[in-house]
Amino acid sequence: MKLYNLKDPKEEVGFLQAVQLGLGKKQGLFFPKKLPILDHNTLDHLINMNFIDRSTQILSYFLNDEISLSNLKLIVKNSFSFQKPILKSITKNISCLELFHGPTLAFKDFGARFMAQILLFLNTKNKPMTILTATSGDTGAAVAHAFYKMKNIQVVILYPKGKISTLQEKLFCTLGHNVHTISINGSFDDCQNLVKKSFNDSLLNKKMHLTSANSINISRLLAQICYYFEAFSLTPIQHQKNLIISVPCGNFGNLTAGLLAKSLGLPIKNFIAATNSNNTVPNFLKNGVWEPKPTISTISNAMDISQPNNWPRVKELFLRKKWNLKTLKFGSVSEKQTKKTLKELYNLNYISEPHASIAYHLLKKKIKKNDFGLFLGTAHPSKFQTVVEKILKIDLSIPKILYMHNKKKILSHTLESDFQQLKHFLLKNL
Ligand SMILES: Cc1ncc(COP(=O)(O)O)c(C=O)c1O
Numbered sequence: 001m002k003l004y005n006l007k008d009p010k011e012e013v014g015f016l017q018a019v020q021l022g023l024g025k026k027q028g029l030f031f032p033k034k035l036p037i038l039d040h041n042t043l044d045h046l047i048n049m050n051f052i053d054r055s056t057q058i059l060s061y062f063l064n065d066e067i068s069l070s071n072l073k074l075i076v077k078n079s080f081s082f083q084k085p086i087l088k089s090i091t092k093n094i095s096c097l098e099l100f101h102g103p104t105l106a107f108k109d110f111g112a113r114f115m116a117q118i119l120l121f122l123n124t125k126n127k128p129m130t131i132l133t134a135t136s137g138d139t140g141a142a143v144a145h146a147f148y149k150m151k152n153i154q155v156v157i158l159y160p161k162g163k164i165s166t167l168q169e170k171l172f173c174t175l176g177h178n179v180h181t182i183s184i185n186g187s188f189d190d191c192q193n194l195v196k197k198s199f200n201d202s203l204l205n206k207k208m209h210l211t212s213a214n215s216i217n218i219s220r221l222l223a224q225i226c227y228y229f230e231a232f233s234l235t236p237i238q239h240q241k242n243l244i245i246s247v248p249c250g251n252f253g254n255l256t257a258g259l260l261a262k263s264l265g266l267p268i269k270n271f272i273a274a275t276n277s278n279n280t281v282p283n284f285l286k287n288g289v290w291e292p293k294p295t296i297s298t299i300s301n302a303m304d305i306s307q308p309n310n311w312p313r314v315k316e317l318f319l320r321k322k323w324n325l326k327t328l329k330f331g332s333v334s335e336k337q338t339k340k341t342l343k344e345l346y347n348l349n350y351i352s353e354p355h356a357s358i359a360y361h362l363l364k365k366k367i368k369k370n371d372f373g374l375f376l377g378t379a380h381p382s383k384f385q386t387v388v389e390k391i392l393k394i395d396l397s398i399p400k401i402l403y404m405h406n407k408k409k410i411l412s413h414t415l416e417s418d419f420q421q422l423k424h425f426l427l428k429n430l
């Protein structure tokens with residue numbers, strides 16, 4: 001697959017090169033030159049396949065010029081070697097697609113583990129690499145666990161100090177070995193900007209061979225396409241033609257993957273881009289003005305992002321497919337409404353968490369009479385134990401992985417949101 005740089009379209013790279021580079025020149029994102037389209041028969045056939053075989057097939061439409069089908073199958077098998085997505089019925093016409101049954105209890109496991117397997121496949125020449133990643137809570141753990149103790153790989157994770165949940169922090173900041181965690185006095189957007197500045201620094205790049213495991217990296221997004229096909233396949237057949245998917249959005253990687261699935265031909269009727277009060281995209285879709293404001297801290301902390309990184313990819317896809325951006329549904333949900341919705345879901349016998357509740361609220365608001373709606377369950381409620389227990393006035397049972405990590409000591413360093421400080425730290429300690 002050839003990809004071009006959205007900021008400098010003359011820069012073209014292959015997929016394996018894009019994975020290693022992360023970002024292109026001028027901090028531009030890579031985007032596929034060709035967007036495969038599947039015919040009805042192929043789609044029907046795919047929908048009836050099992051998750052691993054289908055995912056291999058889907059990824060092969062993009063990657064068959066660089067990875068053989070048998071290698072790809074092995075990569076996919078090793079990446080998605082955990083519980084596949086589950087559909088939980090909430091009301092007559094709304095279900096939750098739970099994507100949080102992987103090793104770190106969030107949807108990020110799909111993309112992070114796929115990227116790790118791709119690098120493992122590539123790393124035949126024992127070339128050392130440093131994975132530099134920013135997290136607002138869940139990417140950090142998924143990346144740390146996917147690359148933990150991997151030969152020739154160092155992982156550096158930046159996160160906003162005091163702005164992620166305790167259990168999220170424990171899950172990736174207690175590992176040690178090749179996983180280095182740094183809490184930054186700032187927001188997630190500050191962390192993401194530090195990552196981008198590092199890519200621009202020739203000394204850091206030369207010494208550390210940097211790449212990113214954020215959704216900047218195209219490998220993350222390709223892997224995430226696969227569970228949209230699973231969502232479709234799990235949807236009762238009579239509802240498949242009226243399927244609406246509500247996506248809780250932060251960096252907009254998940255929505256981009258869903259739109260890529262649609263661009264392949266998966267007949268998803270509509271998407272809802274659901275944000276918390278960090279509403280740069282809803283405001284843009286409303287009035288056409290791109291005006292990121294300072295990041296606001298909310299109880300859906302993993303979505304506290306005001307400069308969503310993948311928006312240029314969403315815009316490019318709409319342009320390339322000649323889709324009208326006005327057809328994308330959207331909304332921003334307040335803290336008060338998020339809490340109210342979490343209680344509402346609980347009264348429907350479903351324990352959720354703030355991110356998915358935001359998606360559910362907007363889905364309920366926008367769904368039409370004959371539609372069938374899915375909202376994405378992006379993280380396990382127990383990752384937000386304190387908040388969920390306080391709002392619902394219940395005790396949550398905690399999965400073993402969180403319980404084990406919670407007993408361990410946090411190993412993070414703290415830095416200011418200052419590139420020179422970070423650069424000095426990296427050159428000295430890694
Ligand atoms: C639990 C949860 N929900 C939603 C999101 C938003 O996803 P995206 O950044 O792909 O828009 C994130 C983080 O990204 C998350 O961790």
Ligand SMILES: N[C@@H](CCOP(=O)(O)O)C(=O)O
Nearest residue numbers: 135136137138139214215251
């Ligand atoms: N919400 C994310 C933020 C980073 O998003 P990514 O998809 O670009 O890695 C997180 O949990 O860290």
